[in-house]
Structures are given as C-alpha cells and as structure tokens.
Amino acid sequence: MNLAVNNTSLFLAAFLVLVALTISLWQKLGLDRDIVIGVVRAVIQLFVVGYVLKYIFRVNHFWLTLAMIMFIIFNAAWNAKKRGDGIDHALPISFVVIFVSTGVTLGVLVLSGAIRFIPSQMIPISGMIASNAMVAIGLAYRSLKTQFHDQRQGVLERLALGAGLMDASIAIVREAIRTGMAPTIDSAKTVGLVSLPGMMSGLIFAGVDPVRAIKYQIMVTFMLMSATSLGAIIACYLAYRNFYNAKKQLK
Amino acid sequence: MTTLMRLQHVNYQVGDKLILNDINLAVPAQAQLTVTGPSGGGKSTLLRLMAGMISKTSGDLQFDGQPIESYEPTWYRRQVSYCFQQPTLFGKTVADNLAFPYQIRKLPMDQQHVEAALDYVGLSASLLTEAIDDLSGGERQRVALIRNILFLPKILLLDEVTAGLDADNKAIIHRWLTHLNRDRQVTTIMITHDAEEIQAAQQLVQVMNGQLEV
Known part of the structure; x- marks a missing residue:
C-alpha cells in the first residue's frame, strides 16, 4: 500500500x-x-x-447494502428537490428518477460482471451514480424553470394554437435534458486530459497499475452517461406537466 | 342567429383586485365584434378568458351552448383561437411556424393550402424558407395570423393585431378578416384602439375599469 x-x-x-x-x-x-x-x-x-x-x-449483508443504497438515493433526491424548488412533487419525482437511473445502471454493471454485489463495490458505485444523476436532475430542473419563465409568451402562443402540453413544452424539455446531460458529456470528452477522475486516481493511489485503473474509469464513464441521460430525461418528462394546471393553462 | 359565445355575470379576480366585473355578453355566430376601451381596462383579460387561457373566478361562460370547462382544453382552443398582439414566431423559418398547426394535429404540412394562405395576405411562397429574424413587423404579424387559421376556428380572438402596422398592412389584414368572416363563417372578436377600425365596427363594445359597456 x-x-x-x-x-x-x-x-x-x-x-x-x-x-x-x-x-x-x-x-x-x-x-x-x-x-x-x-x-x-x-x-x-x-x-x-x-x-x-x-x-x-x-x-456484508444483502439487505443492509440495499438499505445503504436507498439511503444514498433518498439523500440525492432530497438535494435534487432543492434545485426543483417551485416544481410540485419535486421530491417524489427526484426519488423515482434517481431510483430508476441508479437501479438500471447498477443492474447492467452487476449483470455484465463489471462489478460484484458486495458492499465495497455496490455502495461507492451507487454513490457515484446517484450523485451524478442528482446534479443532472438539478440542472434540468433549473433549466425547465428558467425556460418556462423566459419563454412564457411562446408557450402561451403554442397553447393558444391548440397545442397539447407536450407540443407546447417540447422545445423547453429537450433543452433541459441537454443541459442536464452536458457536464457528463463534456467531462467524458476531456477525461484523462484535463483531470484524472476519482475512480482512476483512487486506484492509482492505492498502487494499482494505471492500465487496469483506466478500465474502471471507462466503466465509470459509461455508467455516468447512462445515469445522467436517464435521470435528465425522466425528470424532465415527469416535471414539465407541473408547470400547467388541470385546465392545461400555464401556471 | 344562434349565440356562439355567452358570458353571464363573469368575474375575474387576481388576489383582491377585480379585473373583470359582472360581464354579460352574447356573441352571435358569424358576428364581427369590436372591443375597445382604455389600456388596462380588462380587454385582453376578457379575450384570454374566452380563449380558455385563464379561468374566470365566477359566472358562466358558454361556447356553443355548453360551459367552456366541459370541453377538452386543447380541442376548445382549436375552436376559439387567440391571436396575440406581439406574436412570437417559433423555430428558425416561416415554414417552422406554418408547419406547427399540422404538427400538433399529427398531419403533414399541406403545402398548397399554406401557399394559398400566404398568397391571400400578400406574401410569397418563397417566404417559407425565410428566417423569422429577417421578417418585417407586418410580415411577422401576417405569418402569425396564418398559424391561427390554417385550420379554421369557429371564433378568432384578435388582440390588437394591427397595432403598430402601416396602412398597407392594416388594409391587407382587414380585407382578410372580412373574407374569413363573410365567406368562411368565422366569428371575429377584435380588440382595437384604432379610430378607423372603431368607426368601421359592426358591433362595438367598450371595456372600462373591468366593466362592459355596450
């Protein structure tokens, strides 16, 4: 060591x-x-x-590991909710979103054999996934709020032309998803060139051969792509309706 | 003549402020109603209520014999179409805007119909590929209006759509609105401050301090 x-x-x-x-x-x-x-x-x-x-x-207990993962997910949802201040049901939406994006990503990693279902692997990886999903969701929420505010007139005009809520919001939703995913894509482009990210640095620090360490970092890059894109898309699709009332009027 | 839209004792309140106070109005089918009155009097609010963009606080607002709340909002707004004073154009080109009414109905754009509409308001089909930022004020307003009538509504609500336009543009829009009203049976309700438009009004009402004066 x-x-x-x-x-x-x-x-x-x-x-x-x-x-x-x-x-x-x-x-x-x-x-x-x-x-x-x-x-x-x-x-x-x-x-x-x-x-x-x-x-x-x-x-090394199955349920205890799962409970710890749920604790991480709940905390991430709670933090994402703060960014979604003003969006109704931001906490349950954030929880569902982080749960799904973390669950799917973890599932693929475990089933593919990239990681094993042991606490020392599951918990740190869950934390990485959930925190990145949290940031993506937070950015997407903020983008939704800013755009619904700045583009209010455009949304009203689409509604007045008889557009449904999806048609009235789609441009905003797409932009918000893009905003949520952007940091992950940007950091994927510069990984290794600008910074040696946490996973890889940790392994190198602990004395692991850098060529082995990068394999883990590549896995992290893949999983964060999945987590943030799933997080941003589900969050935006669940949240945009909350900008309208039951009569399909912009709040 | 059947009454297409009827307002009875309609109030609209924001907080403690009464914006519209006990509005009673019957709009017959194929009417050409002109609404005037001082700024801030509640004219736009009245039209937005009729368009289902906002909801009345109390009273009864009926379209075609039924309370407007009983209709599916999206369907209703395709029947009672609201045109804004300073419209926002969508996307990048004129075509993006004129394709929108088709897009929301999941239909391909009917090129011939769109070109005919452009032609009717004195715009060339070549304008379709024009960037929206390159349009003049009059062109913008005409493109925006076409969006509202590619699928004919029963009622067209026009919120000072000719304000700030020159005489030529106004004349084109007037001629077109008359055509829609006379030949296509579209009921028009138009807000205006324009002396000539008020002079030419068939049916004139005034909204002042939230109250309607016929």
Missing part, C-alpha cells in the same frame, strides 16, 4: 483551509462562516461514513 495519510498529516493539511478563510476575509466575501461550517460538516460526515462503511463491509 502506498497510502500514508495519518492524523498528523491531516491536521497539518487542515491549514490549507486557512487559505480559503484568508481569501474570504481579505476580499470581504462573507464566506468565512460557510467555509468553517462546510469543513466541519465534511470532517464529521466523512468520519461517520467511514465507520458506517467499515461496519457494512464487514457484515
């Missing part, structure tokens, strides 16, 4: 936070409180997660 982080080195590395704090205070950004809260939260959350994962990996 190449891994050498110990409590002392972590403590010393914590001085890096002072860089962010200094910048915030010096430039009067007003972020100092958020930085402190963010760092403290991150440390506590990661410690708790570390111990919880250690326990789950050790007991």
